[in-house]
Amino acid sequence: MTTIRNIVLVHGGFVDGSGWQGVHEQLTADGYRVAIVQNPTLSLAGDVAATHQVLDDLDGPAVLVGHSYGGAVITEAGHHPGVAALVYIAAFAPDKGESVNTLVSDPAPGAPVPPILPPRDGFLFLDREKFAASFAADVPEAQASFMADSQVPWGLDAAGGAITEPAWRVRPSWYLVATDDRMIPPPVQHTMAERAGATVTETPGSHAVYVSRPASVAAVIAQAAEGTATS
Numbered sequence: 762m763t764t765i766r767n768i769v770l771v772h773g774g775f776v777d778g779s780g781w782q783g784v785h786e787q788l789t790a791d792g793y794r795v796a797i798v799q800n801p802t803l804s805l806a807g808d809v810a811a812t813h814q815v816l817d818d819l820d821g822p823a824v825l826v827g828h829s830y831g832g833a834v835i836t837e838a839g840h841h842p843g844v845a846a847l848v849y850i851a852a853f854a855p856d857k858g859e860s861v862n863t864l865v866s867d868p869a870p871g872a873p874v875p876p877i878l879p880p881r882d883g884f885l886f887l888d889r890e891k892f893a894a895s896f897a898a899d900v901p902e903a904q905a906s907f908m909a910d911s912q913v914p915w916g917l918d919a920a921g922g923a924i925t926e927p928a929w930r931v932r933p934s935w936y937l938v939a940t941d942d943r944m945i946p947p948p949v950q951h952t953m954a955e956r957a958g959a960t961v962t963e964t965p966g967s968h969a970v971y972v973s974r975p976a977s978v979a980a981v982i983a984q985a986a987e988g989t990a991t992s
Contacts, residue, residue, distance in 0.1 A: 765845055765986040767819045768795045771812055771838075773829025773852070774802055774861075774915035775887055775896070776908065780828075783975030788982060794819075800834060802915050805860070805922020812838040819843055824985045827852045828971050829944065830919065833861055839928025846989040847932050847959075848982050850971050851939040854953040855924045862921045864949075873943040884914035895943045897969035908969070929957040935985040936961050937970070937978060944968035960988070 768788055770781045778797040788795045796815050800808035812834055816823060822845035827835035832852025839847050853861050868874060876891035887896060892909035900908070936954035940947050940963055947963075954961045962984075964970060964977040971978045 764990050765822050765824055766793055767821055767823035767843075768793050768982055768986065769798060769812070769815055769819075769823045769825050770795065771798045771800060771808075771825070771827040771831035771834050773827070773831045774885070774919065775912045777913050780908070780969070780972050784971055784978050784982070787975050787979035791979075791983065793983075793986070796823075798834075800831070802830070802913055802919045804916055804918035805833060805837060806918075808834045808919060809838040813841055816841045816843040822989075824848055824982060824989065826850060826982055829853065829968065830861055830915070833922065833924065836927045836929060837922075837924050839932050840926065844928065844932060846985045847929055847934040848985045849934065849936040849954065849957075849959065850978055850981070851937065851942050851945055851950060851966075851968055853945065854927070854929060854934075854936070854957045854959070856927055856956065857925065858923055860921050860923045861919075863923075864953075869946065869948070872946045872949075875944045880917055883917050885917065885920060886912055886914065896967065897972065898941065898943065898967040899965075899973040900967065900969050904972070905969075908972075927957070929959070933985075933989055934959040935981055935988075937981045938963045939966040939968060939970040941965055942968045942970075960984070
């Protein structure tokens with residue numbers, strides 16, 4: 762049996778792929794080949810296409826990893842024949858016909874409400890003044906401020922893109938729950954992970970757990986790679 766060596770990382774809304782740097786460093790130090798998708802976050806279909814383009818260039822099977830909205834992307838893109846397993850990092854794991862919008866449309870009483878501003882020219886942003894507390898509470902203050910000021914516009918067609926067939930029905934999946942997340946409440950993360958039949962791990966961390974705790978994130982990804990060894 763051969764452990765999978767290719768890892769593909771997909772970022773979520775409001776950010777770009779540079780946030781994966783710490784996870785990239787951890788995984789490459791352990792011998793993995795890591796590719797990062799710079800998905801445009803204009804539409805779900807466009808982001809799936811960008812992910813497929815990266816997968817097409819690999820020389821073998823890969824573990825496909827998504828953070829936040831990136832979970833919706835990998836749920837749709839994960840049918841690619843090069844995908845051996847899925848890993849959700851504090852991510853959305855929609856079912857058929859669901860989108861990020863439908864999953865957040867009816868928050869539980871008392872759950873934190875992400876500070877998403879009204880759409881502007883077809884794009885969404887987080888309130889800069891509330892970004893750190895909601896998205897990156899355990900990230901160093903200067904770094905969280907930079908993340909707030911360098912937000913990537915998140916297209917309404919991305920947030921509203923519906924899943925056709927969820928790849929977690931046909932691919933093994935892992936899920937890392939960030940227990941201090943104020944964007945996707947941890948109970949919601951657990952519910953989606955259970956529905957997907959994922960192997961679940963918990964860690965203290967904000968929604969930006971992939972930035973603040975790269976070793977914990979990399980460990981779950983490595984677990985998926987080792988648990989999906991190929992003949």
